[in-house]
Amino acid sequence: MSISKSTARRRGRPQGDEVKIAILKAANELLEEQGLAGFTIDAVATRSGAARSSIYRWWPNRGALAIAGFLAETAQKIGYPVTASAIADMKSQMMRVAEVYGQKVGRIISALVAQGQSDPETLRALLDGYVLPRRDEAKKVLARGVASGELRDDLDFDVVVDALYGPIWYRILVPHAPLTPEWAGRLADHVFGGLRPLR
Amino acid sequence: MSISKSTARRRGRPQGDEVKIAILKAANELLEEQGLAGFTIDAVATRSGAARSSIYRWWPNRGALAIAGFLAETAQKIGYPVTASAIADMKSQMMRVAEVYGQKVGRIISALVAQGQSDPETLRALLDGYVLPRRDEAKKVLARGVASGELRDDLDFDVVVDALYGPIWYRILVPHAPLTPEWAGRLADHVFGGLRPLR
Amino acid sequence: MSISKSTARRRGRPQGDEVKIAILKAANELLEEQGLAGFTIDAVATRSGAARSSIYRWWPNRGALAIAGFLAETAQKIGYPVTASAIADMKSQMMRVAEVYGQKVGRIISALVAQGQSDPETLRALLDGYVLPRRDEAKKVLARGVASGELRDDLDFDVVVDALYGPIWYRILVPHAPLTPEWAGRLADHVFGGLRPLR
Amino acid sequence: MSISKSTARRRGRPQGDEVKIAILKAANELLEEQGLAGFTIDAVATRSGAARSSIYRWWPNRGALAIAGFLAETAQKIGYPVTASAIADMKSQMMRVAEVYGQKVGRIISALVAQGQSDPETLRALLDGYVLPRRDEAKKVLARGVASGELRDDLDFDVVVDALYGPIWYRILVPHAPLTPEWAGRLADHVFGGLRPLR
């Protein structure tokens, strides 16, 4: 493969990575600082030092650029711990997510979702590039819990993931109260433990 | 003062309600049909037959108009059933909400949330005018459940409401899968019952 | 008529003449100073203090604006003298035209013709708004000359106008040598007198 | 050195004339077909199969390329007939010019002149490469006419050339009426014969 790859080097001037990286970096910073407002192609161009046309060469529109910036810079930061207990892993991961989403990242995500409401391609990209992969990871943890007997074996994983992570996104997007790790911990306890009296 | 206010019908031509109503109706229809894209002051004016200036006389900006349209036309449609079982009431209400939000209303809400991301006043209005009141209603049902012994007495109501309704909003805003009453029913079962084996 | 005119006052905010005038003035100045290069919608907007959108409200594109500026500001400056001799009138008018076209006006006209080469509507507007009316004026003077016996009665007026004014435009557009009143005078003498020996 | 230079075929790949020729041909065709609009470096590159950079290696800018294309492909097509009568030669040549300029060539010339208005080098090149040489040829014919006594001996040749050819260029550039050989013939008759009654 490496052979075919080295051979198939295209003809013209190769794409200078610095430009692309600078653009994505600038895009991300703008989203962090100002959300969707202020996230202007012009602003990205100015801050990155690139030309507007260079941006449009690589991304078809604002939404695509925003997604790309997010995925390149911010997305891959939260992994799952792996201990003996799947439930404990899940809970601690939710708390970390809540912590991170409570900061800048939450602003970016909410901006992306907002953009997605009026731009189907952005939504699609967000789902395929971020949401669905992370849901799959979560399902694996759940499967581990079922296998170990920590979790019931009749769970609907999609419903469970919605129940555990849905509220977190909800609090990002509809911030009726702050998003804190403590809250996320209590959320995990409630959902895992159920709401009925113990007996 | 309140007297003088109620009495002292101001001079000049009073505001004809038809205009306001036509505007709100048009606003709502546009949101239903096209979401935030296509929801243009101009489009609302054209469809309603009103003048742009008439819109701006009564609402300061796009977001405020959108909220107003939503609250006036769509918001008050889903009440809580009251039966012997608080859990059953909650579950059936969630299923109804899921059904309604799965249609046009969901599109409107997602548009409003999206608008809210770049417009704090819209967000505030959505919270105060819709989200928080409905959360309070839900908490009342929960309190009934605690009183009747159906629910544990150590619940954090805010967390519970997040756990039950958060996922519904999440599925509106991040539509990775369709929002159906069946799904909402399963969600209720999982959350109320907990995820651990029965033992 | 004045009645119908006063009655037919349209509904909305009337068009403020200052804006339109400022735009046309700025357009003309830019054409004078820099020709077609530098004649940018943005530059016109900046110099006039108007918004780009205000320009596009009244003129569909660059060419239309250029023509409008020319016709409004510069076009109507050269009238025909009327004396006993049509030939003398013609000659002196040609000399005046040469003098004026030798300055800024010539630069504007050449810019307009250039623009017209790639924009049929601009060309059409230039013809209808400037070229043809002025040709008609010239033909009237010629007719006077024929009536008085100064000129032959078998002249093809269109050909004559081309012969007298064509060279002037030619020297504007293809400036192989400067355009001066003296030259225009000699041109008139040659054409009126013919090129053959006197006998 | 000069020896080695003439002998020593420079290193590297020799310049294939086909490329240059293909470029000029494509440039000319585009000018013929669409005038200045559509005459894009990119369009020339695409049609000729050459790369944009190859064009810019040989010509500094759009105008230079246009001129080059014109001179290489279209310019040298109209010679002067030589008979006993200089006036007849002149007239028949004018008619031929009018015929040719009335077709594609006219469109090219007008495009070049237009380009020249905003690009002094193009103008210079057009003058030096085409206009002035042709004027010189015309003057020689005039001189023949003076020598033979057909023409007055006090003529200002520059004025006469302007009078005879100026109108033709004028009709190309300001096409208020079609450019036909008949018209050119009448033009010649009027100018040579003068406009005054015969007496």
Added chain:
DNA sequence: AGTTAATCGAGACGGTACGTCTGGTCTTAAG
């Protein structure tokens, strides 16, 4: 019944971002 002050439709106006299209420069791989 006339005055008065507000509503309402219409639309001009200054702004700002969008996405597209050129121009001209520069950088690479292949020949």
Added chain:
DNA sequence: CTTAAGACCAGACGTACCGTCTCGATTAACT
């Protein structure tokens, strides 16, 4: 060293909204 390919900076184009503003026309309450 030439050629094809194409990345890159720069900047104008015309479009679409926004929110403000200025009009004339209308209309109900107050005088």
